[in-house]
Amino acid sequence: MPYGEWKDNEYIEKLVQELRDSGTNVVVGSLDKLINWGRSNSVWPLTFATSCCGIEFVSLGAARFDMARFGWEVARSSPRQADFMMVAGTIVHRMVPVFRRLYDQLAEPKYVIACGSCAISGGPFRKSYHVAKGIEDIVPVDVFVPGCPPRPEAMIYGIMQLSRKMKVERFFGGVNRQEKLKDFLAAHPVEGVED
């Protein structure tokens, strides 16, 4: 797909601009390119679903939408082996600590996609006494995919945005996302745990 057709995400354009402005070391920059090429083409999801969106994620794995085309089909059941977490479904009070622990168990570099309106804001259950109003307060989110549930095509688009993001990141000595994560952890401390 020509790059021009992809130029629809201001956020990533900004990220690319930032990286260009700050300048890159030739050796590390080339290594980054190679590693990111590999990373962005084999994004492994964690099988994590709480409700309806998870079923659309199953459809994504089947023959019609076939996410194996993009190298995302290796859904891992253990967070230690996964690259990103597709938060498909509502996150409720009781699930929050579990969800946060799953996120903490993901190996770096890790990413989160908030899939569906429940994960983004609480969706139709926003006014409930037992639903977290969006997961952004619990973990840092990289991509939001709206919908209730999002169509599989929308999910494909969302994960594609994630791999684009991976492509422009700096793997070595990069600061853009590690720092963001540090800030986030500082702002959301867990008692008794040193991050």
Added chain:
Amino acid sequence: MANITERIKTLCPSATVEGYNIPVVTVDDDHWHALAKALHDDPELAYTYLVTIVGMDWTDSLGAIYYMMNTDADRILGVKVLAKGTREQPLITSAADIWKVATLYEREVYDFYGIIFLNNPDMRRLFLNIDWVGYPLRKDYDANPDINPVSIESERQSDFTKVYSRSADGTVNCTEERIFQPEDFVVNIGPQHPATHGVLRFRTCVDGETVKKIDVYMGYIHRGIEKLCETLTYPQTLHFMDRMDYFSAHNYHHALCMLYEKAAGIEISRRAQVIRVMMDELSRIASHCLFIGTYCMDLGATTMLFYTLRVREQILDIMEKTCGARMTFNYDCIGGVMADLDENFVADVKALLETIPANIKEYNTLFTGNVIAKNRLTDVGVLSREDAIAYGVTGPSGRASGWACDMRKLQPYSIYPELDFEEIVATEGDSMARFQCRVREIEESAKILWQLVDNIPEGEYCVKVPKVLKLPAGSWFQVTEGCRGAFGLYLESDGTTKPYRLKIAPPCLPQAGVVDHITRGFKIADLITIGGSLDYIVPDMDR
């Protein structure tokens, strides 16, 4: 009916009987337990299946309505029990010794209303944390998020449960009982586990590889739908039905629309009826197909998912053309359906139905006859007919145990009485029977669709209903058949535009409650095949 009322009067003279669409007997707590025992044991009454327990808060008093069914004579009866004691400590005598499933249902009522059931062996909260402040479905519940904030710290857990009992002098005692013994070896399975089919958690006590006891821990997707419904107008409550058991979206929508239409006295056109039933049966095929796929995947037969999702995608295409969505359709509405059928609907359904026999043959060739499948499923997780009724396990799982519990036959609704279809009942009660019941139900649903596809009558698809719908004061209860079993709905209206109480009795909650009973003595690997064969949907049980 009159003789049942008389019998109840002789059993309990102080009881009063009200006649809504289903008769409701009102008793106080002192007479309740004796009456319950008689209703269950008396061969003439024989209310052996407890459909649900509806907790109620009438602001001046608290209580619970037990809905029970005589499965041979298709009679439903409600018994309204008024709680004794103060609002701080309302008390009802438990019926857990009469209906096994009551243990779980009473825990739910305790969780939502704080009603303590005396002699219930397990009086813990069900969906909410131990430290949750307040009882959310009470009318005076304080929903301030600062009282119960979202916390990323792990919730406090206890290995003890409470049992309340009344001593001879009338005081209430509370004793703590162990869930697991100190020497037990407890393995935690879930909530993040691919084989629990969602966020369900089993605390499994094992002896070597053998399961000794399972403590089912739910609430990881409890979204408080019942409370939300009380704040929304009647048409606004409908969309939640899509998001509980997302495979039975049409069936649940149909059920709630029917309940509102019954309450408001709205007659819908035959065309809408036929469309609704066709959508229900298409959902059933899609749901059972996904069950076969994911279940085989649990057992390691990954490719089955691709074969079964082929049919499901075909059905989703049909629905998308008419309803405009793949999963949360919001298609049935009060008075009929939202939109007319797509012009290609009939041709598409026929094309689908023609592929089904070949598909089922393929599934059977690939999986059912497989020696690994046979060894892992046959005689594993046997549930007897008596236990299926006592635990309230309905749907294909109940029918696999020899209990003819299809609500389309028992409580005929819509146009089902006119249709010719067979109720699939097996007698083995093991995982294999549960699996095969579902496969054969696909054929029956296809049979229903063949009868209807050429006979969709002309007419309006939605009758005119008032823009602002007010229901008369009163209460209604109905049971219909979802894809996974009996789906009960209780509505109490106070004459306004919003429901005073909408209780949803999902089929999956008792199915999770029976896991402990049928896995005991089997290996831990069998837990996966047994749990999978029950085919519960976690958002459905948690609501």
